[in-house]
Amino acid sequence: xxxxxxxxxxxxxxxxxxxxxxxxxxxxxxxxxxxxxxxxxxxxxxxxxxxxxxxxxxxxxxxxxxxxxxxxxxxxxxxxxxxxxxxxxxxxxxxxxxxxxxxxxxxxxxxxxxxxxxxxxxxx
Amino acid sequence: xxxxxxxxxxxxxxxxxxxxxxxxxxxxxxxxxxxxxxxxxxxxxxxxxxxxxxxxxxxxxxxxxxxxxxxxxxxxxxxxxxxxxxxxxxxxx
Numbered sequence: 001x002x003x004x005x006x007x008x009x010x011x012x013x014x015x016x017x018x019x020x021x022x023x024x025x026x027x028x029x030x031x032x033x034x035x036x037x038x039x040x041x042x043x044x045x046x047x048x049x050x051x052x053x054x055x056x057x058x059x060x061x062x063x064x065x066x067x068x069x070x071x072x073x074x075x076x077x078x079x080x081x082x083x084x085x086x087x088x089x090x091x092x093x094x095x096x097x098x099x100x101x102x103x104x105x106x107x108x109x110x111x112x113x114x115x116x117x118x119x120x121x122x123x124x
Numbered sequence: 125x126x127x128x129x130x131x132x133x134x135x136x137x138x139x140x141x142x143x144x145x146x147x148x149x150x151x152x153x154x155x156x157x158x159x160x161x162x163x164x165x166x167x168x169x170x171x172x173x174x175x176x177x178x179x180x181x182x183x184x185x186x187x188x189x190x191x192x193x194x195x196x197x198x199x200x201x202x203x204x205x206x207x208x209x210x211x212x213x214x215x216x217x
Contacts, residue, residue: 007136010181014140017177021147024170025154033154034166041173048180052192055133061189068180068196072173075203079169082210087162089214 006054013047016040029095030087038080042072137185141178148174165209172202 023036046069053065094101106115151174155167176195183191 003130003132006184007132010133010136010140010184013177014143014181017174018143018147020170021150021174024167025150030160030162030166033163037166037170041170045173045177045180048177052180052184052189055184056189058189061192064189064192064196068192068199071196071199075199079203079206079210080166082207082214083162083165083169086210086213087160090160090162092160092162 002054006051009047009051009054013044013051016044016047020044029098030092031084032095034080034084038076042076045072134185137181140181144174144178144181148178161209161213165206165213169202169206172198172205176202 017040020037020040023040024033027033027036049065049068049072053062056062088103088107103114107113108115148171151167151170155164155171158164158167176198179191179195179198183189183195
């Protein structure tokens, strides 16, 4: 029974990581590629860590796999957000079939400050 | 190699390693081809995460749990590298 659960977690994790790799190769845009890679790959590595914790089934290995999961789930959104912000400030092109750009005219590109209205008032 | 894992787990680990190496090649294509620098950075980040998955699978296969530490350190270094690159792109050094 333990082997069936273990191989289920391992195959699921590698499936999600493969989906992430396909997305980063096939999607048309920086932001959609980032959407594919960050979420699916963190889910896949989380499933691998659960599989390692089930396989070794000792207390400290369980703590360590939990540490891997917490670390991945904390750091993947931060790094993705920082790269997306840097890419938007560098004027990376959006996809040409893109429908809406919520941040249009809201970023002060010189000082890199995000305003909440599209016509920022001058502060004196 | 240790034979404590059963045949089913060994087979699924082999299939998973094949899938992970295939996805490593796909991400490497994006890393070489990517039109801008942020594309290359996210490809590099995903390469590190896939390497981390390979290390975790290897530690299950050879039944040594010390190798999980290597995975944690790899995630740490990849995160620091990504943040450093993003800061550099945004403001310069």
